[in-house]
Amino acid sequence: MTTASDHPVYPDLDGAAVLITGGGTGIGAALTEGFVRQGAKVAFIDIAEKPSRELAARLADIGRHAPLFIHADLTDVGAIRRSVPQAEAAHGAARVLVNNAAFDDRHELLDMSEDYWDANQAINLRPVAFTAKAVAPGMIAAGGGTIVNFTSTSYMLNIGAMPAYTAAKAGIVGLTKGLAGRLGPDGIRVNAIAPGWVMTERQKRLWVTEEGLAQMLDRQCIKRTIEPDDMIGPCLFLASSASAMVTAQVLIADGGMM
Known part of the structure; x- marks a missing residue:
């Protein structure tokens, strides 16, 4: 397994x-650290204030630029x-946007209300x-940039336990292609990046069971769990000039489960 400090250096991300x-948490925290270690000027938006401030403090002296947390x-x-101009005032116009925020709540279709549906899309699709x-x-x-959306x-x-969430994640793919065509x-x-089942602390606390984990590993070609740090490499690649002619694509990072 790679860690945030193990990835190749992309010179065009230095100072970007x-x-x-x-x-501030989960996959997003790994990505924040990954870009900070590239020497990028990172701003990150999160609603989780305490862990985000702790992350910003921990990373303050790791890279060339301390990350900026925007609550x-x-x-x-x-x-x-309001948040985007705040980031621009600190670092200039974004060269890279990573749309990572999500909330994969489990829910039952037959109990789902209109308000729940709208709230779910407001977290998982609309901000993208x-x-x-x-x-x-x-x-x-500025003459260009790159956007990486996490689906x-x-x-x-065909997971039946989160229909609003999976609809939003499918919508991100359509949005990615539409934005690529327009921009x-x-x-x-x-x-877009489509992770498999990433073992964040939240996943392990709420959803991971011994049986479920065994079934996932049985389906994966690579027989180990997927960790948040495993998403750094694909994201850095798509954010950098190494992928200069790659756009409107979905990169699946799931250990070969699909």
């Missing part, structure tokens, strides 16, 4: 302004509109669109 949503609720589009919209003018003015393999697996002429690439 990077904005990460949901960057905001991404379900509030107004908060997104409106954060991209908020950073796009700065990227266009999930869950929508491909490509402006020099902006847009791609």
Whole structure:
């Protein structure tokens, strides 16, 4: 397993302004550290204040630039509109946007209300669109950039326990392709990463069972658990010039389960 300090160095990410949503915990925290170690100027938005401040403090002296934590609720589009200028004031226009924030709550279709559906999309899909919209003018003015959206393999697996979430994750793929078509002429690439079952602390606390984990590993080609740090490499690749002609694509990072 690789760690945040084990990845190749991408010179074009050194000093680049990077904005990460949901960057304070789980996969997002790993991504924040990964970009900080590249020498990027990282700002991350998260609603979880205590762990985010602890992360920012821990990473303050690791890279060339201490990360900037912006406390905001991404379900509030107004908060997104306020957060992006805050990041730009500190680091300049974003060269990289990573739309990572998500909430994979389990729920029963027959009990699902209209309010629950709307709230779920407001967490898992809407911020992807409106954060991209908020950073796009700065990227266009700067001559280009890259957006990496995190979807999930869950929508491909016919999982019945989270229909609103899997609909949102499928929607991210469509949005990724639409954004790539719209923003490509402006020099902006847009791609998605579809992780498998990543063993974040939240997953282990709420959903992981011995039986479920064994079934997952049996389906994977690579016979070990997927860790948050495993998402750093794919994200750095798509964010960097190493993927200069890659856009409108979905990179599946699931140990070969699909």
